[in-house]
Amino acid sequence: MTLLAQTALATPLLDVRDLVVHLRAPGGTVRAVDGVSFRLAPGEVLGLVGESGSGKTVMARALLGLTPRHAIARASGEVLFLGRDLRALGERALRDVRGREVAMVFQDPMTALNPVMTIGAQLAEPMRHHLGLGRREARTRAIELLERVGIPSPQRRVSDYPHHLSGGMRQRVVLAIALSCGPKLLIADEPTTALDVTVQAQILDLIGDLQHEQQMAVVLISHDLEVVGGRADRIAVMYAGRIVEQAAARAVFDAPRMPYTEALLRSVPRLDQPSHTRLEAIPGRPPGLDAALVGCRFAPRCPRADDRCRSEEPALGADDAAPDHLYRCWYPV
C-alpha cells in the first residue's frame, strides 16, 4: 500500500463499525445486517456485492438512517462519517447530511423521481435547500448539471416531467440530483440493474467520470460481480448479513480466499468459454435469516465445510502476508 493510501485509511471518510440492523417481519425478526464493519477512504470506490437478501440494500439505507423506524427490531453499531456518528444524529441534523455530504442513487429510476414535478424543479430543490441558491441560479445550475450527465438539449429537458424520459435518461437525472450539492460520498444501490446492457455501460462510465472529477467516494452496490469488478478499488462480498470477503478488486477476482466468492465467480457464464460449457452451480440457497445461525453461514453450501465450520463461525481476518485481504473462512482457498 502506498503511503498516501495508508494515511487515507488512517482518517477514513466513512468508518462503519459493527453495524447491526434487525428488521421486524411477520414471522419474527430478520437479521438483515448482522455485524458489518468497513472503512472507506476519501475518493475511494468500494464495490459491495451480494445476492438478493444478503443485506446490502438494508445496510446502505441504514447508513443514511433511511430504515423506517417501525421496521427496526434491533439496531446498533456506529456509522462514522468524517468522525461523526450518523446513527447518533437526530432527523433534522441527518437531513443536512443527506443529499449534501452523502447522496444516494437507487435501483429503480422510475420511482425515484416525483412524477408531478418537472425535473428542473427536482434538481433545484436540494440546491436551494442545502446551498441556499435562488430560483434563477438553481435553474441555471440545473441546466449545467443535465448537460454534464449527458442529457441532450438540457434547456428544453429542464421543463420536462419524468414520464417524458426513458429509463436511462431518468437515471442520469437521478445522478444529476445526487451530485448537485457536491457530495463527498455517493451510495449507488444497483444503479443500473433496471437498465439495458448498452445503457448500463453508459451510466457506469458516467459514475466513474464524475467520481474522478469530483474526487468523490462511491459505494457501488450490485448483485453482479462483473459490474462492480472493473470499477471498484476494493470489493466487499456480503453473504447472509455479513461481509465474508474484502480485498482489492483484482485480488477478489484473481485470488479469492472465501469459497463463496470463488463459487460465485465460477457459477457465472463467461463470454470466453465456448457455448454449452457446464456451469458450476452452487447447490442450495442462502440461509433464512429469521433465526440465529451457528457456524459459518456458507457451510451448508460449501464443498470444504467440516464439523468445525458447522459449529464455530470464523472471524473476518487476514493472513500476515496480505493484511488487506480479509476473509471469513477456516479453510480458505
Add this chain to the structure above:
Amino acid sequence: MTAVLEVEHLVVEFPAGRGQRVHAVSDVSFDVAEGETLGLVGESGCGKSTVARAVLQLPRPTSGTVRVSGRDLTALRGKALRAARRDVQLVFQDPISSLNPRRRVTDLVAEPLAIAGVREARRHRVSAALEAVGLPPEVADARPHQLSGGQCQRVSIARALVQEPKIVICDEPVSSLDVSVQAQILNLLEDMKHRYSVSLVFISHDLAVVKNISDRVAVMYLGKLCEVAPADDLYRSPMHPYTRALIASIPSAPGPRAKLTGELPSPLQPPSGCRFRTRCPLAQARCAQEEPVLTERQPGHAVACHFPVA
C-alpha cells in the same frame, strides 16, 4: 436436420391511437432445428417477447407464418389451434407470478394434462416431471409462496415439459433469479433438453447467458433481426455493428469499449432504411435509403448490414 419451428416474415403491429402503429416485430424469419437451442438477444423493447407470443398466436401476428413440425399455426382456429399449441410451451421470466398462488405444485403441473384430457398415468407423469427438474417429493403439496424463486422456476419448467412438447420457449427464465441459482436453472434446462429431446428458444438480454446455452444466436434490434450465427462464431467474430456494441458493453468483455451512444428509437416511427443507423458508428447515406436484408455472408452466419465488419 429438420426444422421443428419455421417462422417466416413474421410481422406484429399494435394500434397506438391517433392512427399510429407500434411496429413491434417487422418481417422476422428464422427456424429452429430438432434438438437445437436458438438464443434470441436484444435490449428491452426490441420485440423479442412479442416474437415468442406471436409464435403461440398470443395474439395472432399481423402477417407471416409460423409452422410447427410443418403445420401452420396461423391457419388454425379454435380446438385445432389449442391442440397444436401443446407442442410449444412457454416458461416466463417471473416464476412466482406465473404460477397460480392458490394451487398446489402437483395440481399446477397436472393442469395442462387435465386440459389436454390425458387421464392415463397422469400422476405418474407429474411425479416423474417433478423429479426430473430436481424438486424433492415433499414440495408436491406446497403452494408457490412456500417456495423460492428458483424452485418456482423448476415448477414452471416441469409444467412445460410434462406435455412432452417439441419446443419450449423460455422468455428471460433466469433474469429474476440470483446468480448462484441462475447456474442451477441453466444446467437444468440443458439437461431437460436432452432428456425430453425438445428444442429451445431462449430469450434473454444477457449475452453471456445466451452464449452459454445456445447453439445459434439471433440478435434483434427494434423489431428486426440483425445477425444470426452459431453461438461461438457470433461472439468470436460479430459482423453487425450493433452486435459488436452489445458485446462490448458487457462488463467482463475484453478490449476497449466501443460504446453505443443514444437510446432505442421509437417503434412508432422506426428510422428509414437500416433501423440501427441512428446509433451506428459506421452509418452512411445508403443506410438511410436502403434497408439491408439478412444475407448469409459466411456458412451459417447471416447479417443484415450494408457495411458488415469483416
